Amino acid sequence: MDLSFSFPFPVLGNGNDIGHQVPSIEMVRTINGPTVELRLETSPIATGHATLDHLVAEGKAGWFLRVHCARTYFRKEYAIAPADPAIRISTDDVEGRTTCELFLVALQDISKYQPADMHSDYGGASFHVRQAEVLAIIDTFETHIEPRFDPMEADPQSFIRFQVDASKPNGPFVVDLDGDLITVSLPREEWTLVNEMNGRIPDLAHAAIVLPVLMLAISQKGEYSTTRWAGRLHALMDARGINAQNPVAAAQQLLENPVQRGYFGVDRALGEE
Numbered sequence: 001m002d003l004s005f006s007f008p009f010p011v012l013g014n015g016n017d018i019g020h021q022v023p024s025i026e027m028v029r030t031i032n033g034p035t036v037e038l039r040l041e042t043s044p045i046a047t048g049h050a051t052l053d054h055l056v057a058e059g060k061a062g063w064f065l066r067v068h069c070a071r072t073y074f075r076k077e078y079a080i081a082p083a084d085p086a087i088r089i090s091t092d093d094v095e096g097r098t099t100c101e102l103f104l105v106a107l108q109d110i111s112k113y114q115p116a117d118m119h120s121d122y123g124g125a126s127f128h129v130r131q132a133e134v135l136a137i138i139d140t141f142e143t144h145i146e147p148r149f150d151p152m153e154a155d156p157q158s159f160i161r162f163q164v165d166a167s168k169p170n171g172p173f174v175v176d177l178d179g180d181l182i183t184v185s186l187p188r189e190e191w192t193l194v195n196e197m198n199g200r201i202p203d204l205a206h207a208a209i210v211l212p213v214l215m216l217a218i219s220q221k222g223e224y225s226t227t228r229w230a231g232r233l234h235a236l237m238d239a240r241g242i243n244a245q246n247p248v249a250a251a252q253q254l255l256e257n258p259v260q261r262g263y264f265g266v267d268r269a270l271g272e273e
Contacts, residue, residue: 009127010118012049012104012136019117020049027100027141031091036145038065038100040085047136051115052104056082060108061135066101069094069145071226094145096231104136144235151232151239156210156254158236159229160184160217164191175213180228182217184209206255207262214251218244 010017026041045063046053055061063080065087074094078087080102110129129135144151149158160182165174168187176183186194186209197204218237221230221244237244242253252258 007134009113009129009133010115010122011134012047012052012115012138014137016119018049018115019119020047022136022138023048025102025139027143029143029145031145031147033147034091035088036091036094036147037086037088038067038141038143040065040080040102043085044082045080045085046082047104047138049116049136052136055106055110055135056104060106060110061104062107064103064105066103067094067098068101069096069098071096071228071231089145091145091147096144096146096228097225097234098143098145100141100143102138102141103134104138106131106133106135142234142238144231144238146228146231146235149232149235151235154232154236156214156233156236159232160210160213162186162191162194162209164188173209175216177217177220177224177227177229182213182229184213201262203258203261203264205262206258211251211255211258214254215247218247218250 007014007017012018012020013022023042023046025045028039028041030037030039046056052061056063063082063085064077065080066075066077067087067089068075072093072095080087106129108131112126113129114124114126162184163186165185165187170187170189173187173190174185176185194205194209217229217233221233224230236242236254237250240253242250244250
């Protein structure tokens, strides 16, 4: 993590305040009915930094996980037990993309705080740390919480829907990203043609319609982070290891080479005729 905040004392994980590597910790999400469990893989969790781990052992510092869900406006800090580093949340409280931040926090005032491996700019200074101040910024985890959505099994149909625009006979289709699902509105003639061709060449719509829609969605999903479609799209790409930096390539990966499949379908239909 490359962080740089302003603190009145050295904080582990904040730039080079303390010359000690932040521990590598993973978070595992498990949904069981109406409850989601967020568990840190390392047990017991520790920083590996002598001063900080000693403060935890003395009960002067503790681990906390902050959970924030932009869609439901849920935001809460949970104390984490080092020996059992897990929390449980109701799925009624969180939905979609959720961010979790792991911290080490002072549980009481600490006088003459002088952690080992401080940056040389601090010299031999010592500090007074007040209760609830952050001592270490460990990591940020992102997860998707939606009990009935499995990103390993899902496809773009789970967040894109098509409808007919009866007000127009023909013309370009229109994409609406503001709702929970991406809505693609096709004029009457295009709607009829697409439905007819889907029975003969189902993959053609992927190349002609879904591909450009996905390219648009991937490039703008950050602006619509609270929508259900953006959360599902992010989870789908994350589960398949698809990088969003190149929306053109990412959309083709999600659709598993739609151009080849679409044109292959056309060629096969022409051959049959």
